[in-house]
Amino acid sequence: MFEPREKIALFIDGANLYAASRALAFDIDYKKLLVAFQGRGNLVRAYYYTALIEDQEYSSIRPLVDWLDYNGYRVVTKPAKEFTDQLGRRRIKGNMDIELAVDAMELAETIEHFVIFSGDGDFRSLVEALQRKGRKVSVVSTLATQPPMIADDLRRQADTFIELRTLQPEIARSQAEREARLARRSEGEADRRDDGDV
Numbered sequence: 356m357f358e359p360r361e362k363i364a365l366f367i368d369g370a371n372l373y374a375a376s377r378a379l380a381f382d383i384d385y386k387k388l389l390v391a392f393q394g395r396g397n398l399v400r401a402y403y404y405t406a407l408i409e410d411q412e413y414s415s416i417r418p419l420v421d422w423l424d425y426n427g428y429r430v431v432t433k434p435a436k437e438f439t440d441q442l443g444r445r446r447i448k449g450n451m452d453i454e455l456a457v458d459a460m461e462l463a464e465t466i467e468h469f470v471i472f473s474g475d476g477d478f479r480s481l482v483e484a485l486q487r488k489g490r491k492v493s494v495v496s497t498l499a500t501q502p503p504m505i506a507d508d509l510r511r512q513a514d515t516f517i518e519l520r521t522l523q524p525e526i527a528r529s530q531a532e533r534e535a536r537l538a539r540r541s542e543g544e545a546d547r548r549d550d551g552d553v
Contacts, residue, residue, distance in 0.1 A: 406449020
């Protein structure tokens with residue numbers, strides 16, 4: 356599947372990967388993820404795409420985005436749009452598909468193997484376009500959830516489908532790290548409540 360000398364780039368749809376790992380009940384350690392793919396070939400780039408709510412004083416994803424930015428990832432963000440649905444519920448929309456597709460196509464002459472972390476069927480045409488340029492494309496998502504989190508047409512179009520659960524031993528945060536992180540998060544939320552921020 357991977358050749359030791361081939362140039363690899365990772366394209367991570369942050370919201371999609373987060374939802375898939377949560378559904379499989381594990382947290383991703385992004386440092387381990389980089390190491391795992393550095394061991395599979397010549398990792399040239401690792402992109403992480405996410406939308407951010409700009410007017411929030413505290414965003415739970417901001418510490419992750421900052422860490423990724425300083426630790427080998429190219430972080431691509433844009434402001435999320437908030438809206439109220441027909442049932443009066445507050446919703447957030449922040450689709451990063453176009454940004455990911457443009458970056459991938461710009462690297463099509465340089466990168467030999469594209470690894471897309473998303474199950475979004477909208478990426479099928481991108482995968483097909485990269486393949487027409489003679490590039491290999493692997494897609495990482497999961498079939499192990501009900502319903503599966505990968506669109507069937509995306510899985511069929513990819514050269515290789517990588518089940519996220521099979522990567523878990525290499526890229527998962529340990530249970531102790533996960534518990535410590537959850538404890539820090541709840542302490543932070545308690546501090547903000549005490550300060551009147553929540």
